[in-house]
Amino acid sequence: MKKLTVFTPAYNRAHLLPRLYDSLKKQTSKDFVWLVVDDGSEDNTKQLIDSYIKEGLLEISYIYQENQGMHGAHNTAYRNINTELNTCIDSDDYMPNNAVEMILDKWKNVLENKRYAGIVGLDVDIQNNIIGTCFTTPETTLEDFYRMGGKGDKKLVYRTEVMNQYPEYPIFSGEKYVGLGYKYLLADQDYKLITLNEPLVIVDYQQGGSSNNMLRQYYKNPKGFAFIRKQGMVLSKSFKRRILDAIHYVSSSFIAKDKDFIKNSPKKGLTVFAIPMGYLLYKYIVYKNKKAYKSTEL
16 A cells, blocks of 8 residues: 555646646655545546546546535545545645655654654745745644744645544535635644655645635635634634634624624634624625626626
């Protein structure tokens, strides 16, 4: 059995998958499975992956599902991963040629690795610039890294059994987004991550990707955002973070027209305190989305 699963949620990204596939073919270690979760694509993603499977150069698994959003694709991936380790490489990203080898070498040399949730490495852009900051400690939790001043997206490699010991991402009717940080924050409560100051992924943020359209995501997926903000209010070590989560929870609750948001809050006093700022954020999000909608009509 392979040691690592590289999984890729894909939604109408057939034009980008060849670059990722090319980087996987060039890996100096082939001790991995590529799992593609096709999240309801209407392009030729299936035909493309079928052609890659026929080439026989990599061990590839393909799963099609009705569109559920990124978090739904992660749920499906975790249900179907059989390797010890896993990492998500998005369809618009790709891996340095030695990324798999670095992951497996690092993990092989970690003593008592059951103490750790996995490995956290660096992201670089297509010009090979490190995104954000490097690690200054040999181990950390994801929250502690950011709480202590760390910046930028980072590449996570998790033990599969760790991810599967926590509840799946919830699916809300009519919505397609729940922040992936939900499960990562849960893992932070019980485990640390081994840091690796090496690039494990090359990222190429797309104009239509969720990273570049967060205000739109807030507006379209308020129940999903309210859910993860409630988790943050309870689990975050940072009081500042809990306040920000409360403000966003109020804002998302207004967007979702949830009249019982105070009663449903795990931190009712903090929620009441956050109402004025949360209401202002709600009005700002509505304004920006209406403005963006009007601009597309012109």
